[in-house]
Amino acid sequence: MKNTITHSLLSLGILCIFSCVFASCKFSKEKENSNVSPKEITALDVVKNAIHTAGTNQKWKNIASLSYTKKSKLLLENGDIESEVTQRHHYELRPQKSIKITWVVEKDSFLIVHNDSISQKFKNGNLIDEGDTIKSSVNSSLYVIGMPFKLLDEGTVLSYEGLQTLNTIDTVHTINASYAPKEHQNHSTQDVWWYHFEKNTGAFLSSLVYHEPTYALIENEATIKHEGLTFPKRRKSYFCDEFGKKLFLRAEFWYDDYVITFLND
Numbered sequence: 001m002k003n004t005i006t007h008s009l010l011s012l013g014i015l016c017i018f019s020c021v022f023a024s025c026k027f028s029k030e031k032e033n034s035n036v037s038p039k040e041i042t043a044l045d046v047v048k049n050a051i052h053t054a055g056t057n058q059k060w061k062n063i064a065s066l067s068y069t070k071k072s073k074l075l076l077e078n079g080d081i082e083s084e085v086t087q088r089h090h091y092e093l094r095p096q097k098s099i100k101i102t103w104v105v106e107k108d109s110f111l112i113v114h115n116d117s118i119s120q121k122f123k124n125g126n127l128i129d130e131g132d133t134i135k136s137s138v139n140s141s142l143y144v145i146g147m148p149f150k151l152l153d154e155g156t157v158l159s160y161e162g163l164q165t166l167n168t169i170d171t172v173h174t175i176n177a178s179y180a181p182k183e184h185q186n187h188s189t190q191d192v193w194w195y196h197f198e199k200n201t202g203a204f205l206s207s208l209v210y211h212e213p214t215y216a217l218i219e220n221e222a223t224i225k226h227e228g229l230t231f232p233k234r235r236k237s238y239f240c241d242e243f244g245k246k247l248f249l250r251a252e253f254w255y256d257d258y259v260i261t262f263l264n265d
Contacts, residue, residue: 043158049202
């Protein structure tokens with residue numbers, strides 16, 4: 001009996017020593033980890049998180065064709081309507097690019113056609129414009145519909161500007177993007193852009209653009225999920241100051257009737 005008690009006490013002592021050593025090691029490990037700096041966030045980290053929220057890059061790259069209806073309303077500073085138009089956009093993206101945008105203003109019909117060779121605008125069947133201006137307009141439309149996936153386009157230079165307060169309410173990840181349309185055909189502008197993403201989910205919230213001499217803040221009011229990808233449903237554009245403070249509502253945009261086909265369909 002005495003031997004049994006002695007053996008038990010010895011085992012308990014060894015266990016206590018082991019526990020203390022383990023606890024000491026664990027504390028040392030935790031203390032060591034507490035001194036490790038957190039991973040520095042990069043622009044690519046933010047974009048990848050946004051893409052994860054909006055779908056997958058693989059799914060975006062697998063789109064064969066994409067169509068939707070876009071309604072636009074331009075407003076004057078006093079709130080009066082300057083113009084309204086409803087367009088149908090159709091993009092054949094893969095395996096070859098072929099884009100058509102159609103709309104009607106009063107009795108006049110308009111058509112834009114764009115591919116790797118031509119960029120042309122027609123009115124009632126007659127060619128009225130072509131070249132870089134039309135190409136830039138088409139690329140801008142595709143860029144809007146393809147956010148945040150288009151931020152990974154070739155030639156886009158991204159930099160992370162940290163967490164910032166947007167409209168005195170939301171804390172957002174902010175990314176600066178610069179483009180070189182003279183070097184990259186898929187770029188539409190040399191304007192300076194900033195993109196804002198929700199701090200936790202990575203959702204794309206808004207963008208700020210400096211188009212000399214003015215600034216504009218474009219907010220995503222609502223989005224729509226279609227075929228596993230997130231697209232804009234309603235957007236508003238405001239004239240603003242350099243800090244993003246809204247001055248007046250300049251434009252509203254609505255997107256609907258999405259139709260998508262994929263290469264493996």
